Amino acid sequence: MATTTTKTETFVGKRVRRREDPRLITGTATYVEDIQMPGMHYAVILRSPHAAARIRSIKAKQAEAAPGVVCVFTGKDTKGVGVVPCGIAMPDLRVPQHNILATDRVYFVGHPVAVVVARDRYLARDAAELIEVDYDILPAVADPEKALTKGAPAVHPQWPDNIAFTYHQDGGNVDKVFAEADVVVKQRIVSQRLVPMAMETRGVVAEWRGADRQLNLYTSTQIPHLVRTLVAGMLGLEENRTRVIAPEVGGGFGSKLNVYAEEALMGFVSMRIQKPVKWIESRRENFTCTTHGRGHVDYYEIAAKRDGTILGIKLKLIQDVGAYHQLLTPLIPQLSVLMMPGLYNTQNIRADIVGVFTNCVPTDAYRGAGRPEATHGIERMVDILAAELKMDPAQIRLKNFVTKDKFPYATATGLMYDSGDYAAPLKKALDLVGYVKLRQEQADLRKQGKYMGIGISTYGEICAIGPSPATPAGGWESATVKIEPSGKITILTGACPHGQGEETTFAQIAADELGVGLDDILVTRGDTAVVQYGIGTFGSRATAVGGTALYYALQDLKAKIKKFGAMLLESDDVTLVGGQVVCDKTGKAKPLREIAGASYRALKLPPNTEPGLIATRFWEPPNFTFPFGAHIVVTDIDSETGQIKVRRYVAVDDCGNILNPLIVDGQVHGGVAQGLGQALWEQAVYDDNGQLITGELTDYALPRAHLMPWIESHHTCTPSPVNPLGVKGVGEAGTIGCSPAVVNSAVDALSPLGVRHIDMPLTPEKIWKLLAKKN
Amino acid sequence: MKISGSYTLPVAPERAYQILQDPAILARAMPGCESLEKIGPDEYRMKMKVLLAALSGEFEGKMRIADQAPPTSFRLIVEGSGRIGFLKGDGLLKLAPAATVRVLSAAPSEPPETIVSYEGDAQVGGTMAAVGQRLIDGTSKMMIKKFFDKLASLATDQRDS
């Protein structure tokens, strides 16, 4: 018989191996693509090859008659389906009608035009080629700055200026400090468009059960409950009869923090054909149709005193929106503005955002979502200021940090930084890297004509998103803990981990609270029919918000366990320890399984107590959390080829308390990989006609394992006062800290040539051109 | 994408100008050309089958000649599309007798030559554009070279006959 192990061993803070890994490593996890159903059909979506065109006609007769084809739907058929939602409300936001299939016009390469449904995917794909679409090709614009110029093609004819929204934020007295400043430095900084590139592309299986008026929707998403609410709305279904399941999700990085046309489209198809239908996104579709990240052109100005004191910051931010707003598109650059002052003590900021429509796939959240762009901007600007003032980049940072006695610290952008000791990780990183010695080495190498650079980035971020008033759809998270009659424990989390490891960390939290072993605990997520409403996994929130909900549910449950234990032990003085309730006086104990059994058998109940052991909590965080850290990158530049080699990568991250150092390492490594990707290799390039010319992995340079440097990952620990776990979140830290450290390092290396800034990615050819200029 | 280059044809500019607009000759010289028919003054419809290593694609399109200034220059506008993508090209072809120095030093019996230089813009779209960036420059050069090689041999054949 199954028994609950009782243990005094604790797990929080230890390098516990990930409990989700066996199924991932052995290839036995179930992704959307693995789902098979009797009678299932397959959908292939025909997409526009043009960035801008009017659709004169669509002829689908031949495709409909092709072998195995059940039907072909076009925009005419799906007119009754609601639009793809934008979740952001703001004044003057221009929201184009985003139909799930194009009707009279296409706006970007990859725009869905028709869907072919067939017995198998090969027949569907063959038939898609038989559809004749007559396009009247129109001029397109793919560059946000070009889109703002007079006479540029209008992405949406009703808005000839291509402006999607504007946003202004002002704090302190910017004009005054800029007028009084000893020095003002300015720089245009680009954060290029990136493709989030989850290893698992998107995919949907929709199963309509007509007799029950029920739609089951399997989709690769970070937010199953929000998808349920919104897709049910789009299809006019009852939310309680719409079940969304996120099975194993192979990465998201923000690109699956969305509601996509295909999710509603597959629901529509299944309802029409009365059969289950599957659509799996190809890598090519993933490149052209899943949201991209970044896409900023930033114009920065910093005002400072001659001693390096930063007085104020101005930012004009041009956000490449793409052709539509997806769920959070207009919010992302606002996160950049919130994070604009970084770790520095200045109360004077001014930001102007202009969101610009382009004939490209929409941008939206991508690992860090607005904060990497902001950190890249401020950390580059601080280095440029240091160069201007001939100051050491470490010293200028130490001089301007918000000091640790100032917390909680109210920023000019309206945030309340929870806790911090910003000098600590920088000092630790400087020690670890051997900064003083490195500067000497650099001076020696320079004499030999060699280029070595030391780049520092000190970042802050907004995590544990977030208090509900600050988020578009609720910022709380939910958790249910059930102790089954056998004493085994089931956790249902409203978060939706897809690589972050909460099946392990949540088990660690529960094991320690209840005094049981990890094997007694199962963490379940991602099924709206099983799990109470939840928000999902994004913004480094699952542990800090979802883990806290779990923590409080465990407290409720512990109280109830003690009541049952007290009843069974016939004593009021009991303690829950090591998986059993112990009588303080007699030392007699009742193990959890016996208590659980008694609570369900209910022969006798404690006063005012219901049978069973289950507790649910929805936790509303009072604030964000604000992790921070310092990354130092040492690079050597090949003076002949321009190739950059990362010699050292030192990361000192402060994410508050660490529940599992192994998982934190993994998050830092993955985050740094994606930061390096942006800094050195990746770019989504659209040509002047809106063709995505880095549309496959042969041209889009994703970071590969063999390209990764050794990452020396260290920490300082400043617990967050926002939640009882003291955690801050670490999912995005690596990405946010990385790119400015790399670019600062390269610019530092080339500073003897008068180089002040280089835009990403730092391709060898770019560096070679800078080197060649000198000769 | 910018395309530019030059090629020397072993005929005089007048003749070069003529063959560069002769549908029968063009059809034979263009790699993979399956048909080329005149559909209007200076406008042709064509079908091409491109076979390049494993890649194969059929294209249908139009070719238009504009800004005629015989025998020194004309503009060529090409548009084609097929299952694997589409392409548009617009270029200026300039014809000039081969360098004077050579002409002067050449034996009187040496045949005349024409340098055809071309400069233009090409747009590629569809799957080809997304996956073929690495290959577009090299293969377009190769196709142009094949075209002129064939044109030169056709021109010589005609001259000899």
Place this chain on the structure above:
Amino acid sequence: MIAQKFEYTAPKSLDEALHLLSSGAKPLAGGMSLIPMMKLRLAVPEHLVDLRALKDLNYIREAGGQLHIGATASHYEIESSALLRQKCPLLTETAASIGDVQVRNMGTIGGSVAHADPAADYPAALAALEAKFVLKGAKAERTVSAADFFVDAFSTALQPGEILREVIVPIDDARTGTSYKKMVQPASGFAIVGVAARVRQNAGKVSFVRLGITGLSNHAYRATAAEKALEGKPATPNDIQNAAALVTQGVDANSDLHASADYRRHLAVVHAARAIGTAISRIA
């Protein structure tokens, strides 16, 4: 990413393969380029003949004072061959630099050179080695040199119905040093530019040098002007620099998203100098 319907045959003999190829089938020899193109429907062959099924094309052996490499020897087999490591290290070094582990396990030398990607790695080494290519048709067999084999981008001396049976490379004596230097395009792993050098010295002077260049233009070539410039010289850094500067002479450099023509030319010169230098340092 869904290929069109096609037929697949794994023939039992070379003759059967040749018969199928003569009736229009397309050879499959690893599929590292062909299969992705089929998934994108850039290639739509109706019939594939899998040459990797043929055991008699898969060998690496020494015979008649030369090394014979069967067409379906994988990059990994070449990279890890003890025979080649000892007698033709240039080829093992080149094979080891191809793509990634997965590609090296699946891809074959025959598949790679017959595809003739302008940025493939082998052609540089095979040009420098003055390799011979044995082409077999249904009726006859012929041998062509590397200089004649690589015709243009994706174009080789192979005629329809012919297959590449083997590649033959010479065995260099101990006084020969070789090296392959490559600038990697990080997305694809292909060479932006790759230079293979093969150098012999006699009495302190370069007595023999062969340089093969890939990636710069539409097909790999031997940089003969640079070779001539180095021959008979003591190979001082200056000599090497002067010779390397000639590797791009008369070459129409390609340009793409990853490297302009100017940068490619520059990289060819830099990598030529490095390959020569390393090759010389490796002379026993």
